Amino acid sequence: METTQPFSIVAQTALKVSTGVISNQSGEQLGSFAAPKIEILTTPQTLWAQTVDRIEVPFAKEYDQEEYFNNPALTMMGFYELRRIIRSLGVPTPQQEDYYSEPLKGQKCFVVGTGPGREIVWYSIFGASVSGLDATSKYLEIAQRKVTLAQEYLGRQLPVDRLYQCPAESFSWPSKEYDFVSCLFGVLNHVESWEQTLATICNSVKPGGKIFLSMYGQNEALVFELRGQLGYSPSILQRRTEGGILLGESSDILPANFPLPEEVAEVLQAQGFSDIMASGDLALAALFPQITTKKNLELFKSLIAQTEPRLGNRIKAVNDADELLLRTFIYEQKIPRPLQDYAYIRFEGTKV
Numbered sequence: 001m002e003t004t005q006p007f008s009i010v011a012q013t014a015l016k017v018s019t020g021v022i023s024n025q026s027g028e029q030l031g032s033f034a035a036p037k038i039e040i041l042t043t044p045q046t047l048w049a050q051t052v053d054r055i056e057v058p059f060a061k062e063y064d065q066e067e068y069f070n071n072p073a074l075t076m077m078g079f080y081e082l083r084r085i086i087r088s089l090g091v092p093t094p095q096q097e098d099y100y101s102e103p104l105k106g107q108k109c110f111v112v113g114t115g116p117g118r119e120i121v122w123y124s125i126f127g128a129s130v131s132g133l134d135a136t137s138k139y140l141e142i143a144q145r146k147v148t149l150a151q152e153y154l155g156r157q158l159p160v161d162r163l164y165q166c167p168a169e170s171f172s173w174p175s176k177e178y179d180f181v182s183c184l185f186g187v188l189n190h191v192e193s194w195e196q197t198l199a200t201i202c203n204s205v206k207p208g209g210k211i212f213l214s215m216y217g218q219n220e221a222l223v224f225e226l227r228g229q230l231g232y233s234p235s236i237l238q239r240r241t242e243g244g245i246l247l248g249e250s251s252d253i254l255p256a257n258f259p260l261p262e263e264v265a266e267v268l269q270a271q272g273f274s275d276i277m278a279s280g281d282l283a284l285a286a287l288f289p290q291i292t293t294k295k296n297l298e299l300f301k302s303l304i305a306q307t308e309p310r311l312g313n314r315i316k317a318v319n320d321a322d323e324l325l326l327r328t329f330i331y332e333q334k335i336p337r338p339l340q341d342y343a344y345i346r347f348e349g350t351k352v
């Protein structure tokens with residue numbers, strides 16, 4: 001397991017853990033650099049894709065500013081997710097000095113479903129040359145602005161090439177082009193034809209290159225099992241429902257597929273990926289409360305004691321919210337559970 005520094009320290013790093021905002025504490029402006037261009041290729045066409053777009057547009061700003069920060073377990077996951085990817089790309093201990101030494105320089109990557117741009121900022125800051133797409137233009141505008149701010153802070157042009165508005169299923173995927181492709185946090189769940197789309201994405205990875213996926217699991221996992229007993233809102237934003245997910249308090253169903261991990265791994269294998277790793281995020285940690293009052297933290301500890309007595313014992317005297325979450329998160333990384341207990345499933349593979 002990587003760092004065990006307390007989460008509050010992690011959250012203070014200049015590169016915000018999940019949204020990808022990089023900030024200059026002095027507020028000084030270092031220069032003016034060209035923003036990455038947004039190219040509109042295809043707007044969402046099918047009823048499914050148009051429904052996803054309609055629900056995503058008004059949600060984009062909220063997602064960027066609030067989702068992770070109002071959901072501490074998602075923030076924790078977002079940070080570790082990107083750190084793991086950077087490590088897997090050969091940077092053993094990613095840190096701020098790497099923003100300047102650019103250890104991923106020379107690598108070409110593509111981000112499928114940029115959302116508000118955290119992956120784009122992370123990869124480009126470490127030196128990789130990045131392009132990406134999203135079906136929803138609002139997200140691309142947020143990502144573009146974030147890259148511009150990061151450039152000003154760092155005082156250099158970041159290697160972000162094009163941002164395309166295009167549903168993943170309609171993109172003209174090149175063949176064997178990228179050193180790595182990343183498609184995180186449920187993007188693929190929202191693609192109606194996820195299997196065919198994943199196959200074409202896979203084909204765009206060079207031999208020796210890598211793919212990183214993270215997807216919603218089939219249900220809310222342990223949260224789903226224990227929902228009646230929680231007594232508070234858990235740190236999971238997307239409630240699963242028949243045919244999709246419900247964002248926040250909305251009752252408008254955002255269409256989504258929930259393939260089994262075996263089905264995703266099968267596509268990766270068929271497309272020539274080996275060393276496929278599937279692992280989960282947020283099982284016990286998903287039970288962590290969104291609002292960390294003393295009462296909610298006590299309820300959380302009693303649920304953990306019931307579900308995982310060994311961890312329950314270790315955290316019973318801990319009262320600090322960040323520390324409780326960090327210990328829980330690290331525990332479930334060290335002692336993995338069955339994949340169906342996790343709310344999010346990560347996949348990684350290397351193209352032969």
Ligand SMILES: C[S@@+](CC[C@H](N)C(=O)[O-])C[C@H]1O[C@@H](n2cnc3c(N)ncnc32)[C@H](O)[C@@H]1O
Pocket residue numbers: 049052056112113114115116117118119133134135136139166167168169183184185186187190191192
């Ligand atoms: C939960 S966000 C994840 C964003 C980002 N990958 C991250 O990890 O922060 C899901 C994103 O998928 C995008 N999306 C949904 N359907 C898509 C499709 N068919 N093609 C491309 N992007 C899509 C949405 O617009 C949204 O930006």
